[in-house]
Amino acid sequence: MGPRPVALQFDAFDLQDSPDCTSDYVTVYDGASRASPKLLHRACGSDPLPLLVASGTGMLVEFVSDGAVTRSGFNASYGSVECGGSFTRDNGVITSPGFPEAYPNSVDCVWSILAPVGQQIQLEFTSFDVERFPDCGCDYLVVKDGGTTNSPLLGKYCGNSPLQPIVSTGNMLLLQFSSDVWVNKPGFSIVYSFSKYCAHIAQADASLARCPLTLLSLLPAGPTSFVP
Numbered sequence: 001m002g003p004r005p006v007a008l009q010f011d012a013f014d015l016q017d018s019p020d021c022t023s024d025y026v027t028v029y030d031g032a033s034r035a036s037p038k039l040l041h042r043a044c045g046s047d048p049l050p051l052l053v054a055s056g057t058g059m060l061v062e063f064v065s066d067g068a069v070t071r072s073g074f075n076a077s078y079g080s081v082e083c084g085g086s087f088t089r090d091n092g093v094i095t096s097p098g099f100p101e102a103y104p105n106s107v108d109c110v111w112s113i114l115a116p117v118g119q120q121i122q123l124e125f126t127s128f129d130v131e132r133f134p135d136c137g138c139d140y141l142v143v144k145d146g147g148t149t150n151s152p153l154l155g156k157y158c159g160n161s162p163l164q165p166i167v168s169t170g171n172m173l174l175l176q177f178s179s180d181v182w183v184n185k186p187g188f189s190i191v192y193s194f195s196k197y198c199a200h201i202a203q204a205d206a207s208l209a210r211c212p213l214t215l216l217s218l219l220p221a222g223p224t225s226f227v228p
C-alpha cells in the first residue's frame with residue numbers, strides 16, 4: 001500500500017462556544033495548506049470530536065481566537081494510520097483495501113464519519129465477506145457508536161452472512177478493519193448516508209416528530225406477540 005495517511009485525535013477540546021463558531025474555532029484541512037479541502041469546518045464548544053484521517057500525508061490545523069472569552073483550548077495527538085479516511089459528505093462508500101479483490105494480510109484501517117449535529121448516520125452493507133472465525137478473532141470489522149476508538153461498540157463482524165443496516169445514536173461513527181496473517185476474503189463495501197432512516201420514518205409516520213435514537217427505539221415497549 002502507499003504512503004500512510006496522517007491521523008489526528010483530539011484528547012481534550014474546550015473552546016468558546018458561539019453560533020456557527022464565529023468567535024473561537026479550530027479548522028482542520030485535508031492537506032498541508034488552507035487551499036486544501038476541510039476535514040473539520042469551524043469546531044468550537046466542548047462536544048467531542050472524531051478521529052480525523054487525512055487522504056494523504058499532510059494535514060493543517062488552524063486555531064483562531066477573537067478578542068474576548070478564552071477557555072482551556074485543546075490537546076490533540078497525531079500519528080499515521082495504515083489505511084482509512086474521514087467523511088463529512090452526506091453520503092459515500094467505504095470499502096476494504098483492494099475491494100473487490102481480496103484484502104491484504106496484516107492491515108489495520110480506520111474510518112470516521114461526521115454528520116452535522118442533530119443528524120444520524122446509517123450504514124448499509126452492500127457486500128460483506130470477511131474471514132469467519134469464532135468471536136471474529138482473525139479478521140474483523142468493528143463499528144463504534146461515536147467518533148473515537150474509545151466510543152461504545154455497536155458491533156464486531158466477520159463471515160459472510162447478510163448484515164442489517166446500522167444507525168448511529170449521535171452524529172459520529174467509527175469503523176475499524178483488521179486482518180491477520182492468513183486467509184483473505186473480498187472484504188466489504190458499505191454505503192453510508194445521513195439521517196436516511198429519519199426521513200423515511202417521518203414520511204411513513206408523521207406522528208414521529210423527531211428522529212429516533214436507534215431503530216430499536218421504534219420497537220413497541222413491553223411484551224409483544226408475533227403471529228407466526
Ligand SMILES: [Ca+2]
Nearest residue numbers: 139180182183
Ligand atoms: Ca485473515
